[in-house]
Every structure is written in structure tokens, then in C-alpha cells.
Amino acid sequence: xxxxxxxALREGALEGELAPALTIKDSxxxxxxxxxxxxxxxxxxxxILAGKSPSQGLILVSFSRSPSFYLELLKNKGISVxxxxxxxxxLDCYNDPLGWKDQLVEIxxxxxxxxxxxxxxxxxxxxxxxxxxxxGGGKIRFSISIDSVDEMLRWASVSSVARLLSNLxxxxxxxxxxxxxxSDLHKARVxxxxxxxxSMVASLEPSHQLANGQRGDLExxxxxxxxxxxxxxxxxxxxxxxxxxxxxxxxxxEQSGINFTPLSSEGAINQGLVPKVQFNLQLSxxxxxxxxxVVLPFEHQGDNGKPLQIYDGRRSLVDSKxxxxxxxxKEESDSQRGEIIYYRDSDDEMPDxxxxxxxxxxx
Amino acid sequence: xxxxxxxxxxxSRNLSTAAPSLGPGLKCxxxxxxxxxxxxPDLDKILGGGFSLGSLVMVMEDAEAPHHMLLxxxxxxQGLVHGQPLLYASPARDPRGFLGTxxxxxxxxxxxxxxxxxxxxxxxxxxxxxxxxxGENQLNFDGQRDGKHEYSNEFNLRNPLERxxxxxxxxxxxxxxxxxxxSILQDRCTTFLxxxxxxxxxxxxxxxxxxxxxxxxxxxxSNMEWEMLSFIRSLKNMVRSSNSVAIITFPxxxxxxxxxxxxxxxxxxxxxVKAIQDDDKELAQLLTGYxxxxxxxxxxxxxxxxxxxxxxxxxxxxxxxxxKRRYLVLECLNQAPVDGSSGNSDGTSGSCSSSSKxxxxxx
Numbered sequence: 065x066x067x068x069x070x071x072a073l074r075e076g077a078l079e080g081e082l083a084p085a086l087t088i089k090d091s092x093x094x095x096x097x098x099x100x101x102x103x104x105x106x107x108x109x110x111x112i113l114a115g116k117s118p119s120q121g122l123i124l125v126s127f128s129r130s131p132s133f134y135l136e137l138l139k140n141k142g143i144s145v146x147x148x149x150x151x152x153x154x155l156d157c158y159n160d161p162l163g164w165k166d167q168l169v170e171i172x173x174x175x176x177x178x179x180x181x182x183x184x185x186x187x188x189x190x191x192x193x194x195x196x197x198x199x200g201g202g203k204i205r206f207s208i209s210i211d212s213v214d215e216m217l218r219w220a221s222v223s224s225v226a227r228l229l230s231n232l233x234x235x236x237x238x239x240x241x242x243x244x245x246x247s248d249l250h251k252a253r254v255x256x257x258x259x260x261x262x263s264m265v266a267s268l269e270p271s272h273q274l275a276n277g278q279r280g281d282l283e284x285x286x287x288x289x290x291x292x293x294x295x296x297x298x299x300x301x302x303x304x305x306x307x308x309x310x311x312x313x314x315x316x317x318e319q320s321g322i323n324f325t326p327l328s329s330e331g332a333i334n335q336g337l338v339p340k341v342q343f344n345l346q347l348s349x350x351x352x353x354x355x356x357x358v359v360l361p362f363e364h365q366g367d368n369g370k371p372l373q374i375y376d377g378r379r380s381l382v383d384s385k386x387x388x389x390x391x392x393x394k395e396e397s398d399s400q401r402g403e404i405i406y407y408r409d410s411d412d413e414m415p416d417x418x419x420x421x422x423x424x425x426x427x
Numbered sequence: 428x429x430x431x432x433x434x435x436x437x438x439s440r441n442l443s444t445a446a447p448s449l450g451p452g453l454k455c456x457x458x459x460x461x462x463x464x465x466x467x468p469d470l471d472k473i474l475g476g477g478f479s480l481g482s483l484v485m486v487m488e489d490a491e492a493p494h495h496m497l498l499x500x501x502x503x504x505q506g507l508v509h510g511q512p513l514l515y516a517s518p519a520r521d522p523r524g525f526l527g528t529x530x531x532x533x534x535x536x537x538x539x540x541x542x543x544x545x546x547x548x549x550x551x552x553x554x555x556x557x558x559x560x561x562g563e564n565q566l567n568f569d570g571q572r573d574g575k576h577e578y579s580n581e582f583n584l585r586n587p588l589e590r591x592x593x594x595x596x597x598x599x600x601x602x603x604x605x606x607x608x609x610s611i612l613q614d615r616c617t618t619f620l621x622x623x624x625x626x627x628x629x630x631x632x633x634x635x636x637x638x639x640x641x642x643x644x645x646x647x648x649s650n651m652e653w654e655m656l657s658f659i660r661s662l663k664n665m666v667r668s669s670n671s672v673a674i675i676t677f678p679x680x681x682x683x684x685x686x687x688x689x690x691x692x693x694x695x696x697x698x699x700v701k702a703i704q705d706d707d708k709e710l711a712q713l714l715t716g717y718x719x720x721x722x723x724x725x726x727x728x729x730x731x732x733x734x735x736x737x738x739x740x741x742x743x744x745x746x747x748x749x750x751k752r753r754y755l756v757l758e759c760l761n762q763a764p765v766d767g768s769s770g771n772s773d774g775t776s777g778s779c780s781s782s783s784k785x786x787x788x789x790x
Binding site: 221222223226227229230231234253256257259260261300302303305306307308309310 | 518647721
């Protein structure tokens with residue numbers, strides 16, 4: 065399913081449509097956002113190089129990591145940047161975002177330094193210019209990846225960042241765009257805005273939720289350790305027909321990089337929706353025993369005090385009932401405070417008779 | 428007043444006009460209101476005829492699905508087909524481009540599968556005293572069969588509206604993205620509504636205002652919550668004293684909860700659209716026709732003009748489907764017969780409302 069994200073980004077936008085946009089969202093509980101970003105970046109770039117995508121180039125806007133890191137990363141993945149010089153350009157907003165330094169040593173021809181991060185419209189223009197320089201003008205498309213939107217939100221307001229992203233999405237030369245967001249650095253509204261602007265939201269969550277105060281427990285160390293290397297990867301796709309596709313995978317950090325595997329334990333989430341059956345027709349063992357012990361109220365008590373032997377498999381039920389009835393009578397007569405003396409209307413009358421005493425009324 | 432019977436009383440009824448003459452696309456509604464069609468015949472039926480002139484309709488969007496655009500498209504297309512002036516505001520750079528996506532009215536009635544219904548009605552033998560209740564229905568059907576100016580059309584979403592409908596002077600488009608505050612939009616609305624004052628006479632034409640994604644994050648004013656609220660209030664007042672209907676769509680997830688509530692209170696008619704998850708097996712078991720559904724529509728409030736009597740709907744949640752991928756239909760939710768293997772449930776609605784995820788579904 066990380067594959068489907070990469071496929072969607074690779075395929076890009078159809079004519080007249082907004083470019084697909086991916087938000088990669090992580091938090092302190094599951095901080096693998098940067099690794100996922102690197103993974104998506106390298107996948108997208110290799111498909112651009114291989115010519116599998118309508119996009120002809122990639123612009124990387126790096127805020128939180130140095131451009132040399134990315135050049136190294138791509139080299140380690142086996143993608144030689146020197147030959148792919150014409151396919152990737154990095155807009156360096158990391159080294160000197162506010163224009164404090166007088167001179168900067170140029171790292172490589174693929175890197176352009178940008179010094180005015182407070183102005184989103186200038187950033188927009190630089191991105192477009194760089195892209196056009198890379199692929200040419202006209203209808204040729206390129207993709208954009210933004211290292212981390214958090215840094216942008218430091219310098220500029222939410223609405224200007226939103227404007228930048230939506231203008232990029234609606235630009236006719238942009239094929240796809242993706243960015244990283246650390247969701248706990250911002251208010252909920254900011255995350256909601258970025259999710260509103262994107263067509264795919266990939267969020268990372270810890271595989272085990274830990275309650276806040278439990279860090280000292282030995283048992284929890286194992287969980288914490290597990291969380292530091294593994295997590296859950298949920299993606300929500302907004303499809304063209306207006307439906308939302310939700311997918312989940314597990315993600316593992318390894319030396320070599322990041323690995324996505326399908327979810328091992330399924331079904332726990334899905335139980336909530338099935339309509340709950342109102343009648344439970346199966347009895348557990350305990351319930352069966354309890355049921356057997358219930359005294360039903362309207363059973364015949366027997367004539368003249370003798371117990372009616374209705375055998376129905378219950379053990380000594382009638383006896384115990386008889387004992388109880390006798391005990392109750394004794395209690396009543398012994399009580400000092402008050403006595404309830406009840407004279408039956410007629411001695412022939414059976415207790416709990418079904419006869420209606422009003423039956424003999426003539427109306 | 429005990430004089431001769433031939434003497435007329437000093438009170439005489441002022442019957443100057445029998446009924447106001449109405450322009451195309453308008454019809455008389457209950458309580459002295461005039462209605463115009465929403466462009467979706469099913470929605471008109473649900474709301475009791477259509478949108479009342481002078482009411483403010485608000486639609487709460489779902490960030491994950493573009494269904495509010497379907498509602499807007501039908502609304503705008505209906506107005507253009509009837510020659511009603513239209514003001515359209517959207518956060519896009521070029522709102523006029525959206526007009527190209529408006530649907531055209533369905534070609535012929537034979538296309539739709541709803542044709543046989545009126546004939547079936549005639550075949551019903553209705554007891555004479557009940558015919559008065561069905562009279563209104565039949566009027567509706569008759570109305571739909573005459574001439575060009577039908578009250579409401581079915582729109583074919585696959586065919587674009589012919590250009591001559593919106594090339595005239597009647598359509599005004601505003602882009603709300605770059606305006607620093609709402610004064611431009613306010614002025615345009617005022618100018619537009621000044622052409623449509625409400626007199627006690629006949630109404631020659633009614634106007635429509637459609638504002639899309641009002642608090643969308645790329646707009647500069649989107650963090651000025653009080654200003655947006657006062658704009659809505661002034662628009663509501665202007666609309667109330669003119670012959671027009673305004674529809675505003677907004678994504679509630681981008682507003683703070685208290686403002687979201689305030690906006691909802693501002694609306695005369697409040698609708699919301701919701702996305703539907705793809706491949707949701709539980710939902711597929713729960714509802715019939717799940718495969719064709721593209722979303723849900725909830726009716727939260729229906730306009731009460733000139734009356735204190737609330738409109739109580741039988742159902743407030745409807746599924747949005749595209750019939751033959753062209754026509755927008757709204758259907759009541761039908762619960763699927765519960766599968767025998769999943770337990771012996773009575774299938775009552777009580778058991779289904781326990782589903783936690785789809786808590787907003789209302790059977």
C-alpha cells in the first residue's frame with residue numbers, strides 16, 4: 065500500500081484535474097515520517113528516471129535537512145545524481161533561509177539556495193522557475209516534494225502556506241506533490257487544513273498505544289522499544305468517484321531502510337460496525353447452572369403441603385423450596401414487632417390459583 | 428350590523444390579485460412563500476418543494492469528498508436554464524472555468540426510469556375522499572409535462588451545459604482567494620441583490636447566489652472568523668429582503684467548533700454531505716445498494732419562513748447515487764436484510780444504531 069501511494073504520485077494528474085497531493089503525517093509516538101519521506105522520494109525519483117512517469121523532473125524543497133544529505137541518500141540508493149543532473153533540482157531552504165549569510169559555498173549545480181522563506185509567493189515563483197528550468201516550459205510536467213511543511217509554517221501564516229500548496233496543485237505543469245508534516249507541532253486546525261488540501265493522507269501511528277504515566281514499568285520498556293522500530297501506516301485516499309479508500313500496513317525500521325508489510329492482526333478494528341445481535345442464544349456453562357437454580361414463581365406448590373413431584377432434572381429444588389416456605393412462616397410468627405395474620409377467604413382455594421375471583425359476578 | 432341582509436359589511440376583502448404571477452422556474456409554496464428548484468428533483472421533494480425565496484442554504488462539506496460540488500452544479504445549472512441571474516464566488520483563481528463543468532438538462536423523459544410512475548398512479552383506485560390528498564402530487568406530475576419551463580429539471584452530469592446559457596450578462600463570477608477582507612464580495616453581493624428587490628407584486632425573476640468553500644484555507648480572510656460571520660449575517664439579511672436564494676458551502680473541519688455552530692445557526696436550510704468509505708464490508712452488509720452510493724446527504728434544518736411550525740422529515744439521511752452515472756438521485760437508506768449466518772437478530776433499527784463509526788446515520 066505504500067506502493068499504491070507511490071503509484072498514485074507517479075501517475076500524476078489527469079488533464080484538468082488538480083495534482084495528487086500526499087501528506088505524510090507523523091508524531092512523537094511514531095517518528096518515522098522522515099524515513100517514509102525518503103522512501104517515497106527515492107521511489108518517485110527512480111520511476112521518473114526510468115521514464116515510467118509523465119513527470120520529467122523532480123524539485124525537492126528542503127527545509128529540515130541539508131541538500132547534501134539528499135544527494136548522499138540518492139547515491140546510496142544506487143541512483144547516481146551526476147547523470148541525473150537534469151532530472152532533479154534541490155531548492156535549498158536549509159542553509160540560509162533568512163538571508164543572514166553573505167556568501168555561501170556552492171554545493172553542487174543541482175542545488176539552488178533560497179533566502180526568503182518568509183515570502184510564500186516568492187517561494188512559489190522560485191519553485192516554478194526551477195521546474196521550468198529543469199523540464200522546459202509548455203506542457204511538460206514535474207513533481208515537487210517538500211521536506212517539511214512545519215518549517216514553512218514557522219515563517220508564514222497558515223493561509224499563505226495553504227495558498228502556495230493549492231496554487232502548486234492547480235498549476236498545469238505540476239504532476240504530483242508530496243510533503244511531510246509533524247502533526248504534534250501544530251494546532252489541530254493546521255493539520256485539518258493540510259489534510260483538506262491533500263488527496264492522500266498517510267499517517268504513522270505507534271503499534272501499541274501507551275498510557276502516559278507508564279513509562280517506568282519494565283513491561284512497557286518492551287513496548288516502547290517495539291514502538292521505536294515499528295509502527296502502523298494508515299493511508300486515506302480520496303478517490304475520484306468521491307469515495308474514500310482506507311488502507312493499513314505495518315512499517316518496520318531496519319538498517320537498510322524502511323519496510324512495509326501487510327497488517328498481521330486484522331479484524332480488531334472492524335468488529336464495531338456489525339449490528340449487534342440482541343438475543344444471545346448460547347448459554348455459557350455458568351449461565352446454565354444459574355438458570356437451573358432459578359425458582360420459577362408460578363409453579364404449583366402441591367396440595368396439602370405435600371410437594372408435587374414434577375421431575376424435570378433439577379435436583380432437590382422442591383425440597384429446598386419447601387424448607388424455605390416453612391422457615392418464612394416461623395419467622396413471621398416469632399417476630400415481636402408486628403404480625404401479619406392472613407386468613408384465607410376459603411380453605412379450598414389453592415394458592416396461586418388461576419381462577420379469577422370476579423368470575424362469579426353477574427354483570 | 429343588524430341592518431338588512433343586503434347591506435354589505437364595512438369590511439370588504441381586498442382581492443386585488445388572485446395570485447402573484449411568477450416568472451419561470453418559480454412556484455408558490457406553503458405559507459405564502461415562493462419556491463425555486465434546487466436542481467435536484469429528489470432534494471426538492473425532500474424539502475417540500477424547493478428552496479424558499481429569501482432563504483440562506485448552507486452545505487457542510489466533507490473534506491474527503493467533493494459532493495458539495497454536485498449540489499452546487501445542479502443548483503447553478505437550474506438557475507441558468509431558467510434564465511435566472513447568478514452570482515458565483517469561489518476560491519479558485521478563475522471561477523468562470525467552473526461554469527464549463529455545469530451539467531445540461533436531461534434530453535428526454537424517456538431516458539429516465541421514473542417515467543412509468545404517474546401512469547401507475549392513475550391505475551390506483553383511490554377512494555373519493557382521499558383524492559384531495561393526492562391532488563397535489565398529480566399537479567406536480569402534470570406540471571412536469573408541459574412546455575419548456577419546467578420547474579425542475581433532471582441534469583445529465585455527463586453533458587456540459589451549452590455555452591449560451593452562461594455567456595450572457597446574467598452570470599457574475601468572483602474569486603475570493605486574494606481579497607484581504609470580504610468587502611469585495613460584500614459589494615458584489617449588494618449590487619447583485621439590488622437588481623432583485625422584493626415588492627408585493629409579481630416576481631418576474633429570482634436570482635441565485637452560490638458561494639463555494641467559503642472558509643477555504645487559501646483565502647486570506649480565512650482566519651478572520653468574526654468578519655466571516657458578519658458577512659454571512661449581512662448576506663442573510665439582504666437575501667431575506669430580496670427575491671433570491673443564496674447557497675454557501677463550507678468545510679466545517681476548518682472552523683473552530685464554536686464558529687461552526689454559529690454558522691450552522693445562521694442557515695435557514697442546513698445540509699451536509701459525507702464521504703463514504705470504499706470497500707467497507709460492514710456498511711455493505713448494512714445497506715442495500717451500497718455499491719452505487721457515492722456519499723451521504725444529511726438534512727439538518729429546513730427553512731421555516733412565515734411560520735412557526737417546524738418541518739419534521741421522515742428521514743434525514745439520504746444516500747447520493749448517480750443513476751446511470753449521469754443523474755443525481757437521493758434515496759432513503761434501506762437496511763439490508765440481515766444475513767442469517769451472522770446471528771438471529773430481529774433486524775430492528777435499534778441494533779444497528781449501535782454501530783459506533785457510522786453514528787451519524789439515522790434510520
